[in-house]
Amino acid sequence: MTTSADGQPLIPQPPAMVTALRQAIAQITPAALPAFTRELDQAADQSRQGSGLSPLRRFTAQWAVYVYIQRQPHLAANLRHWEDLAETGGSAQALRAASELGKILDEAHAALTMPQP
Structure with missing residues (x-):
């Protein structure tokens, strides 16, 4: 992970959107990308199986928190x-x-x- 010498966040907090979160993770914790992709696939599958958008909302909320902390x-x-x-x-x-x-x-x-x- 890149460090910020002045204690500031490494990057601005991205919007809780899949593409923006993926780009942020690629910048600050690229090793987390496989888990991100796996969990995105699971959330998309759950949504397709009739759960509505709730699994995708949970996914983006969870990863937005992850990015908030990791940045x-x-x-x-x-x-x-x-x-x-x-x-x-x-x-x-x-x-x-x-x-x-x-x-x-x-x-x-x-x-x-x-x-x-």
């Missing part, structure tokens, strides 16, 4: 730290990690649902 190196590192602690720590550490991960995800969701100036 900010400090936030992405913080997320990885808490994910690692959740996997390797004891039960008290795992509970704290779950709480911190929830805060990061809540922040991302809130930022993406706020009206933009």
